Amino acid sequence: xxxxxxxxxxxxxxxxxxxxxxxxxxSVNPKEERVPIYVAMTDESVTKEQLIKILKxxxxxxxxxxxxSDFQMTSMSYHYADDLTTRYELMFQKKVNKQMESxxxxxxSDNLEIEHLYFSPASVKDALFPGKITEEQGRKIAEDxxxxxxxSSNYVISTETPSYFSRLITEPITYNYSFTxxxxxxxxxxQSMIVSxxxxxxxxxxxxxxxxxxxxxxxxxTNVVTKEAALEKMKDQLNLTLQYTVDYSLTSSKxxxxxxxxxxxxxxxxxxxxxxWATTTGKVDSLNGKVALQPLAPNQLKEPSPITIDDAKEIxxxxxxxQGNTTKFTIDHAYEHEMNDQAVISVSYSYRYRxxxxxxxxxxNKNTGELISYSDFYSPLPLEDDEKENTVPRLEKxxxxxxxxxxxxxxxPTSVHEYAKAHTDxxxxxxxxxxxxxxxxxxxxxxxxxxxxxxxxDDEGKLKSFYRYPLDIEEWPDASATVSGExxxxxxxxxxxxxxVYHRLQNEDGKxxxxxxxxxxxxEYYQIDANSGEIVSPYVxxxxxxVTHPTAEKELNYLIQAxxxxxxxxxxxxxxxxxSQGQALQTIIKSITYFYEDYYxxxxxxxxxxxxxxxxxxxxxxxxxxxxxxxxxxxxxxELNIDQKVTNEQLAVxxxxxxxxxxxxxxADIYQLTIKDAADVDxxxxxxxxxxxxxxxxxxxxxxxxxxxEVTYAQLAKSIIExxxxxxxxxxxxxxxx
Numbered sequence: 001x002x003x004x005x006x007x008x009x010x011x012x013x014x015x016x017x018x019x020x021x022x023x024x025x026x027s028v029n030p031k032e033e034r035v036p037i038y039v040a041m042t043d044e045s046v047t048k049e050q051l052i053k054i055l056k057x058x059x060x061x062x063x064x065x066x067x068x069s070d071f072q073m074t075s076m077s078y079h080y081a082d083d084l085t086t087r088y089e090l091m092f093q094k095k096v097n098k099q100m101e102s103x104x105x106x107x108x109s110d111n112l113e114i115e116h117l118y119f120s121p122a123s124v125k126d127a128l129f130p131g132k133i134t135e136e137q138g139r140k141i142a143e144d145x146x147x148x149x150x151x152s153s154n155y156v157i158s159t160e161t162p163s164y165f166s167r168l169i170t171e172p173i174t175y176n177y178s179f180t181x182x183x184x185x186x187x188x189x190x191q192s193m194i195v196s197x198x199x200x201x202x203x204x205x206x207x208x209x210x211x212x213x214x215x216x217x218x219x220x221x222t223n224v225v226t227k228e229a230a231l232e233k234m235k236d237q238l239n240l241t242l243q244y245t246v247d248y249s250l251t252s253s254k255x256x257x258x259x260x261x262x263x264x265x266x267x268x269x270x271x272x273x274x275x276x277w278a279t280t281t282g283k284v285d286s287l288n289g290k291v292a293l294q295p296l297a298p299n300q301l302k303e304p305s306p307i308t309i310d311d312a313k314e315i316x317x318x319x320x321x322x323q324g325n326t327t328k329f330t331i332d333h334a335y336e337h338e339m340n341d342q343a344v345i346s347v348s349y350s351y352r353y354r355x356x357x358x359x360x361x362x363x364x365n366k367n368t369g370e371l372i373s374y375s376d377f378y379s380p381l382p383l384e385d386d387e388k389e390n391t392v393p394r395l396e397k398x399x400x401x402x403x404x405x406x407x408x409x410x411x412x413p414t415s416v417h418e419y420a421k422a423h424t425d426x427x428x429x430x431x432x433x434x435x436x437x438x439x440x441x442x443x444x445x446x447x448x449x450x451x452x453x454x455x456x457x458d459d460e461g462k463l464k465s466f467y468r469y470p471l472d473i474e475e476w477p478d479a480s481a482t483v484s485g486e487x488x489x490x491x492x493x494x495x496x497x498x499x500x501v502y503h504r505l506q507n508e509d510g511k512x513x514x515x516x517x518x519x520x521x522x523x524e525y526y527q528i529d530a531n532s533g534e535i536v537s538p539y540v541x542x543x544x545x546x547v548t549h550p551t552a553e554k555e556l557n558y559l560i561q562a563x564x565x566x567x568x569x570x571x572x573x574x575x576x577x578x579x580s581q582g583q584a585l586q587t588i589i590k591s592i593t594y595f596y597e598d599y600y601x602x603x604x605x606x607x608x609x610x611x612x613x614x615x616x617x618x619x620x621x622x623x624x625x626x627x628x629x630x631x632x633x634x635x636x637x638x639e640l641n642i643d644q645k646v647t648n649e650q651l652a653v654x655x656x657x658x659x660x661x662x663x664x665x666x667x668a669d670i671y672q673l674t675i676k677d678a679a680d681v682d683x684x685x686x687x688x689x690x691x692x693x694x695x696x697x698x699x700x701x702x703x704x705x706x707x708x709x710e711v712t713y714a715q716l717a718k719s720i721i722e723x724x725x726x727x728x729x730x731x732x733x734x735x736x737x738x
Contacts, residue, residue, distance in 0.1 A: 048073035051090045054112055055105060058148050070094040085109055096122040114149045117206040125728050127172030129558050129721055131199025138175035142195040145203055146179050155179040155193060169591045169724040173199030183218050188502045218502055219513045224272045227498060230516040233270060235493040237287060238263055242481055244443055245527060246450030259477045261488040261528040266424045272514035278505055281425040293420040293442050296405060302413035304368040309334045312345040316362045340472050343367055371411040375465040392459040400426045403461040404437040408453060411466060419453050434458050444479040481530035488528050495520045495535055545570040552714035555721050564590040578710035582620040582642035585627050588654060591720055610635040632657050649685045649707035652692040655723055665691055675705040697722045
């Protein structure tokens with residue numbers, strides 16, 4: 001078997017990692033899914049014992065207690081279409097305190113360095129709020145981990161990557177840290193590591209992204225333009241363009257669209273030694289004022305034509321047959337599923353060769369018949385004994401673009417008019433001998449940042465891959481901006497700074513060049529809202545204002561930051577005021593499950609109405625219906641008054657239902673309440689109160705439960721954390737499904 005050990009010199013994926021999304025062509029794209037290509041291992045050059053030894057040597061604190069039988073090595077190695085480096089995977093699991101912990105590790109290249117690691121602990125209770133470590137302690141743990149697994153010592157932590165805690169109180173706190181490789185103390189844009197540390201100090205996730213170390217060379221730092229000169233040139237010449245950008249909200253099941261100002265998508269920065277502009281098509285002396293967008297077609301080339309599974313299979317056969325690979329192609333099965341509320345047919349296939357096989361899938365939009373995704377992985381296959389390596393010369397740029405446009409018109413005729421012709425040159429990958437072409441989506445004459453169609457063409461003009469992520473966007477903002485272009489330019493210039501980095505640009509030999517990239521507020525990722533003028537980074541978590549409280553301050557602020565409690569004005573917020581039933585339900589729902597405000601809005605069936613007074617137009621409709629769907633509310637038994645304050649005994653009922661213990665709670669006669677005011681508890685709620693009290697969900701003041709007392713925000717915050725602990729324990733035992 002032919003073995004690959006070199007990474008590709010340049011890929012469209014790395015292009016997206018190098019430049020800020022405001023400046024790179026890849027910012028206009030959602031990234032094509034990187035599908036691993038599995039190949040059966042026909043030799044034992046790499047063994048399970050080798051991989052285990054590496055793990056135990058580098059990470060003894062994690063794996064010293066594991067025996068060899070706790071590990072399992074997959075029978076297939078894998079690589080990617082854009083990175084032929086061979087990888088091996090090791091999975092592990094063992095019981096700890098009667099609970100199973102597990103994970104996986106992947107190794108790459110001849111030196112078998114750790115590329116990815118995922119760890120699922122037996123228990124996450126200690127990682128739940130408030131956790132056992134601080135963010136600063138987590139950083140030290142992450143830094144120590146990187147020192148152990150990195151092949152070099154030149155990785156530094158990035159100050160631009162924020163740490164995120166979970167939106168759900170039932171999930172562990174996670175601190176994320178990003179590390180960037182440096183050369184002469186200058187960051188290298190496409191070489192990074194990410195480490196996730198749980199709130200109890202355990203490593204949960206690690207990944208590194210970098211090309212083969214053997215292929216690197218770096219431009220000398222002599223005769224570099226000064227930072228001040230680069231900044232002045234950018235302020236003077238770098239223009240902004242009005243664009244749409246796709247915005248993903250944590251509270252919505254569908255993406256929204258905003259109108260923003262961004263620099264031209266083909267600009268990367270300023271080449272630091274030539275003082276020329278670095279773009280996705282090379283270095284240029286000057287920038288065009290405005291990029292002309294020309295649709296691939298003026299209108300639809302074909303009306304939508306629904307297809308069946310059999311139709312999809314036949315199209316898949318024809319598609320592969322046209323590429324000349326039918327002798328190695330087999331359809332395994334086909335099935336229907338939904339992707340972003342769109343009906344999709346997936347056809348799973350495989351290529352079979354002398355020593356094994358590998359496969360993937362081709363996906364179609366069921367209702368239009370259009371192709372969604374396709375990857376022909378034939379070219380990275382090991383050569384058979386009677387096969388010769390492809391020596392076809394590199395295809396000219398014009399022919400690449402013509403071939404790519406032809407395939408889009410043939411395979412996406414219904415939506416072809418929604419995409420513009422490529423306004424950047426194809427990116428060539430000389431290792432796999434393919435050209436990456438990107439067609440940005442356009443709407444109302446503007447680029448849609450975050451939505452595009454990507455095509456890969458080989459040197460024979462054949463289609464090697466096709467990908468477009470099916471975004472279902474129903475509402476588009478008006479293309480007229482409140483903030484003028486001149487106003488946006490001034491806002492941009494006032495906030496602009498530059499950072500010197502090493503960037504591969506379009507160098508097929510893998511050489512890194514010195515480039516000044518623009519930053520705003522210290523971030524390479526930014527947008528200017530075209531209606532408010534606000535400069536925001538889509539990757540920075542905005543910290544909400546905090547409140548103070550003598551006994552529940554930490555709990556309140558955690559729930560506020562997670563979005564479970566809404567506070568309009570922290571200065572006037574009083575956590576000791578009683579909370580309404582509607583607000584309490586909303587806090588519970590947003591704390592224990594991912595909640596979408598529009599859950600029922602886009603569903604085809606008639607929206608349910610569980611409580612007559614809470615119709616689909618009511619502000620708490622989605623909260624109430626979600627609570628009903630999860631069994632927290634029972635329309636047949638409950639009286640609901642959204643604006644009325646919630647009491648201790650009513651909260652007990654909701655908590656016990658949340659835990660799935662209602663059937664036990666209904667047997668009121670088996671419970672002996674130890675509280676002094678047991679007589680004040682509603683007879684039907686005795687079981688709920690008893691269980692809640694025993695589990696420590698709700699405390700008692702001097703042995704008084706005070707069942708009729710109204711619950712305050714502070715009391716809810718304290719008790720809901722205890723609820724989270726119980727849910728986590730039940731999840732560990734496999735008896736909780738939310």
